[in-house]
Amino acid sequence: MARIELVRMDMGPIPAADAEAARRVIFGAVDGLGEKGKRQWRRLWASIFRLEPGEIVEIVSHKARSxxxxxxxxxxxxxxxxxxxxxxxxxxxxxxxxxxxxxxxxxxxxxxxxxxxxxxxxxxxxxxxxxxxxxxxxxxxxxxxxxxxxxxxxxxxxxxxxxxxxxxxxxxxxxx
Structure with a gap:
């Protein structure tokens, strides 16, 4: 299990063009599995983009063993x-x-x-x-x-x- 803590840096608002480019790459390269997974994946990234400077989010992932x-x-x-x-x-x-x-x-x-x-x-x-x-x-x-x-x-x-x-x-x- 990997725990990753992310913090929103104080760089001002994310320009709309940058946010759109990030979404295109993120959702184009990796996507949720099935409709439910896609909704969850998009909600995760939407919440990350909405973080205020100094806010922290923890992501827990698990990659199955061979x-x-x-x-x-x-x-x-x-x-x-x-x-x-x-x-x-x-x-x-x-x-x-x-x-x-x-x-x-x-x-x-x-x-x-x-x-x-x-x-x-x-x-x-x-x-x-x-x-x-x-x-x-x-x-x-x-x-x-x-x-x-x-x-x-x-x-x-x-x-x-x-x-x-x-x-x-x-x-x-x-x-x-």
Whole structure:
């Protein structure tokens, strides 16, 4: 989900010719789907053009995720959970993976430091491009010695752990 905040700048009235040109481009390049969608699209832009200087509007959009990509990512997470030696609960594993990927918000901790709180990767919260970026960051994290040592503490040789992770990731078309 993307949230965009727009503010009307104090540039004076929009000249009628400029407004008409903008409408021609906006409605010519992209339009609402069906009659209802077209009405909603035109109302949105009419309200944007009517904003007074300093007024703010927030637009929330959601681009659906690619089903095949989503399924591949979730299958990768599940398979890695089953192959690792550290975590007993999938949710704990996933939270650890999100923290390692930096998909978190930072909050004051109970003892004065800061703590990472994992963000959601649900369909409703994260659209396709953002999920793809989280995926890239997760794979990057999994390639670190720290992640590999955490997941497979029984494998003492770091080269063997790295080889195991590379073989695992290549099975999901994640090349180094």
């Amino acid at each position: 089903g095949p990509f989503h399924r591949r990512h979730m299958a990768m997470e599940q398979a890695l959970f089953e192959a690792q030696e550290r975590f007993e609960q999938f949710r704990s594993f996933r939270d650890w993976l999100k923290v390692g990927a930096g998909h978190v918000e930072w909050f004051p901790g109970p003892k004065g430091g800061v703590i990472p709180v994992p963000n959601s990767i649900s369909y409703a919260e994260l659209e396709d491009n953002d999920m793809r970026e989280v995926h890239v960051q997760m794979v990057r994290f999994l390639r670190t010695e720290h992640a590999q040592r955490t997941l497979w503490p029984g494998i003492k040789d770091p080269v063997k752990r790295a080889d195991a992770m590379n073989a695992f990731l290549m099975g999901f078309d994640e090349w180094a």
